Amino acid sequence: xxxxxxxxxxxxKSFQSTQKITKAMEMVAAAKVRRAQERxxxxxxxxxxxxxxxAEVSANLPAGEVRHPLLVPPVAARHTLLLVITSDKGLCGxxxxxxxxAAVNRSQEIKAEGRDVSLFVVGNKGxxxxxxxAFAVVQTLSGVPTPPGFPQAEVIVDEATDLYLRGEVDRVxxxxxxxxxxxxxxxxxxxxxxxxxxxxxxxxxxxTPYLFEPPAEELMGELIPAYLKTAxxxxxxxxxxxxxxxxxxxxxxxxxxxxEMIAQLTLVYNKARQASITQEIxxxxxxxxxxxx
Amino acid sequence: xxxTLEIITPDRVVMRGEAxxxxxxxxxxxxxxxxxxxxLFTALSDDLMIVRQQGQQEEVVTVMGxxxxxxxxxxxxxxxxxxxxxxxDEVRARQAAERAKVQIDxxxxxxxxxxxxxxxxxxxxxxxxxxxxxPTRPHPGQGGIPIEMREK
Numbered sequence: 312x313x314x315x316x317x318x319x320x321x322x323x324k325s326f327q328s329t330q331k332i333t334k335a336m337e338m339v340a341a342a343k344v345r346r347a348q349e350r351x352x353x354x355x356x357x358x359x360x361x362x363x364x365x366a367e368v369s370a371n372l373p374a375g376e377v378r379h380p381l382l383v384p385p386v387a388a389r390h391t392l393l394l395v396i397t398s399d400k401g402l403c404g405x406x407x408x409x410x411x412x413a414a415v416n417r418s419q420e421i422k423a424e425g426r427d428v429s430l431f432v433v434g435n436k437g438x439x440x441x442x443x444x445a446f447a448v449v450q451t452l453s454g455v456p457t458p459p460g461f462p463q464a465e466v467i468v469d470e471a472t473d474l475y476l477r478g479e480v481d482r483v484x485x486x487x488x489x490x491x492x493x494x495x496x497x498x499x500x501x502x503x504x505x506x507x508x509x510x511x512x513x514x515x516x517x518x519t520p521y522l523f524e525p526p527a528e529e530l531m532g533e534l535i536p537a538y539l540k541t542a543x544x545x546x547x548x549x550x551x552x553x554x555x556x557x558x559x560x561x562x563x564x565x566x567x568x569x570x571e572m573i574a575q576l577t578l579v580y581n582k583a584r585q586a587s588i589t590q591e592i593x594x595x596x597x598x599x600x601x602x603x604x
Numbered sequence: 605x606x607x608t609l610e611i612i613t614p615d616r617v618v619m620r621g622e623a624x625x626x627x628x629x630x631x632x633x634x635x636x637x638x639x640x641x642x643x644l645f646t647a648l649s650d651d652l653m654i655v656r657q658q659g660q661q662e663e664v665v666t667v668m669g670x671x672x673x674x675x676x677x678x679x680x681x682x683x684x685x686x687x688x689x690x691x692x693d694e695v696r697a698r699q700a701a702e703r704a705k706v707q708i709d710x711x712x713x714x715x716x717x718x719x720x721x722x723x724x725x726x727x728x729x730x731x732x733x734x735x736x737x738x739p740t741r742p743h744p745g746q747g748g749i750p751i752e753m754r755e756k
Contacts, residue, residue, distance in 0.1 A: 350615070357614045361682055364673050368645060461614040461684055524646035530671075533647050537671070537682070544614050 316587065319580040323573055330569035336402065337562035340555045343457060344493065347552035350458045351490070354548060358541045365534055369508040371520075372527050379528065381506050381535045386478035390427040392449070392471060393418060394503070394543075396487040396550040397437030399453055403554050404561035406488065406496075407436040410550075413498035414486050418446060429480065431471060433547075449474065458551050464544035468503075468536060475504050487546040488553035494560070496553035501542065506535045607639045609655060611665060611681040618686045619665065625656040626679055628672070637674055644674040648683065650718075650725045652732070664689035664729045668722055687726070689733040697726040 395414040397407045414437070418428045431450040432438045438451045450470055455463050471483050482504065489499035523530055606622040628635040629652045648670050655663040670683030704720035707713070 353616055354614050356617055357612045357682060360610075360612055360673075360680060364645065364671065364680075364682065367673075464614075465684065520643065522642060522644040524644065530645065530647060534671070537684075540684075541614060 316580060316583045319576055319583060323576045323580065326569050326573045326576065330566050330573070333562045333565040333569060337559055337566060340559035340562060344552055344555035344559060347458050347548060347555055348490075351545065351548045351552060354541070354545055358545060361534075361538060361541055365508075365538055367521070368523070368527055368530055368534060371523070372508075372531070379531050379535070380476060381472070381504060381532065382508065384481035384505050385476065386481060388427075388478055388481040389425070390429065390480045391421050391482040391484060392429050392431055392474055392480040393421070394431045394467065394471060394483060394485045395433065395437050395441075396485075396546060397432065397434030397440075398550070398554045399435040399455065401436060402561060403558035404564075406554050406557035407434075407440075410486065410488050410498050411437060411440050413500075414441075415444075415446075417484070417486060417500060426482075429474075431467070431474075433467065449479075455547065455551075457555070459544070459547035461540070461544050464540045464547055467543050467547075468540045471503065472536060472539070481505075485543065485546055487550045490549040490552040490556065493556045496549075496556055501546065503539055503542065506539065605639050606657065607637075607676070608678045609681075610679070611653075611667070611683070611686050613683055613686050618688065619655070619663070621657070623655045623657050623679070627654040627656075628652070628667075629654065637679055640676045641674050641679075643676070644672075646672050646674075648672055648681070650721050652725055652729055653681070654732070664732045666692070666722075666725050666729050668725070687729075689729040692726050692730055694727075694730055697723050697730070701727065 393414060395410065397410055401407065414430070418430070421428045427447075429447045429449040430441055431452075432441050432448055433452045433455060435453045438448070438453060441448050452463070452467060474480050475483055482502075485501040485503050487499060487501070488496050490496050521527075606624045609619060609621060609623040609626060610617065611619040624639065626637040628637075628648065635646070648667055650669060651667045653665040653667050655665060666687050666689070667681060667683045668685040670681065670686075673680040673682070701720060701723035704716050704723055707716035708720060
C-alpha cells in the first residue's frame with residue numbers, strides 16, 4: 312500500500328512543522344513573560360511611594376468628610392462602568408475565555424442589584440466578543456503593546472474618569488487577570504471609582520505638618536487619578552504577564568500533543584511499511600515458487 | 605549635609621542618590637530646595653530639574669508632571685515620565701516640536717500643546733546641558749516658595 316504510507320508521511324511532516332511553530336511560540340512567550348515580570352517589579356517603587364504620599368496627604372486633610380467628586384459620585388446614576396482587560400491576540404488557551412466569562416458573570420450580578428452596566432473593553436478578543444453580545448460597549452481600546460506602557464493606562468483612566476465626572480456612570484470597576492505565578496493567574500475585580508482614601512482613620516492626625524502646593528483638597532484631585540493610573544498600569548502589566556504565561560502553557564501543551572501524534576503516526580507508518588515489505592517478499596517468493604513448479 | 609534624592613517613574617528609578625541642591629524651573633516659577641527644607645508636597649507641571657551635588661557635574665532632568673515630596677533629609681519626585689538630559693535624543697525632540705507646531709497650526713488641541721511643551725522642556729534641558737549651566741542659588745524674595753534653612 313504505497314499510497315497509504317505516502318499519506319502518513321505527509322501527515323507526519325505536517326505535524327512536525329506545526330510542532331516547530333508551537334515550540335518557537337512557547338519559547339518566545341517564556342522569554343517575554345520573564346520581561347513582563349521584570350516590568351511588574353520595576354513598577355513597584357513608584358506605586359509603593361505613591362501609596363505612601365497618598366496616605367500622608369490624606370492624613371493632612373481635615374477630619375470629617377472630604378467632598379471631592381472622585382470620592383463621592385456627583386450624580387447617583389445607578390450605572391456601573393466595567394473595565395475589562397483582554398488581549399489583542401489569541402493562541403493563549405483559556406485566557407480570554409476566562410476573563411470574558413468573569414465579565415459576563417459580574418455584569419449579571421450588577422444587573423441583579425438593579426444597576427445598569429456599560430463596558431469599557433481593552434483588547435481585540437474582548438471587543439470582538441462583546442460587540443456581538445447584547446452588552447453595551449461604550450469605549451474600547453486595542454493595540455496595547457507587549458509589555459504595556461504607562462501612557463495606555465493614562466488613556467484608559469482619563470476616559471473612564473471622564474464618563475464618571477460627566478455623570479454617565481457613578482461607579483467604575485476593573486476586571487483583569489492577576490498574575491500570581493506561571494501556573495496561576497485568575498480573573499480579579501478591583502473598584503476604581505469612587506476612590507477611597509487610604510488610612511481613613513489617620514485623617515487629621517498628620518505625623519509631619521506639611522506645606523501643600525496647591526492646597527491638600529485640590530491635590531487630591533491630582534493624586535487620585537495618578538493613583539488610579541498606577542493601579543491600571545499594574546493591572547495591564549499583570550494581564551500581559553498572565554496572557555504570556557497562558558500562551559506559554561498552551562503552546563507547551565500543543566507541542567506535547569504534536570509530539571504524541573508524531574510518535575503514533577510513526578508507529579502506524581512503520582507497521583504499514585513493514586506490511587508492504589512482507590507483502591513484496593511474499594510476492595517474490597510466490598513468483599519464484601511458481602517458476603520452479 | 606546633603607539630602608537623598610529619588611526620581612521615580614512607573615517604569616524605573618531614574619535617579620537615586622544624594623544632592624545638595626535641587627532647582628525646579630517650570631512654567632509656574634522656580635523652586636529651590638536645600639537640605640533641611642520644611643516638609644512640602646507639591647504638584648509639578650512639565651518642568652526642568654537641576655540637581656547639584658558637590659564635587660560632581662550637575663544633572664539636568666526633565667520631569668513631565670507628577671508630584672514632589674520634600675522632607676528635611678529627602679526629596680522624592682514621582683512622575684509619569686522623566687529623562688536625564690544626557691538621555692534625550694535631540695533630533696527626536698526637534699522633530700516632535702515641529703510636528704506639534706504643525707498640528708497646533710491646523711487645530712489647537714490640548715494634546716498637541718502638551719506635546720509641544722514637553723518637546724520644548726527637552727530642548728531647554730539640552731541647552732542647559734550644552735552650556736554647562738550653573739544654577740543660581742535662590743534666595744527669599746526671588747519668587748516661588750521661600751527657602752527654609754534649618755539650624756546648621
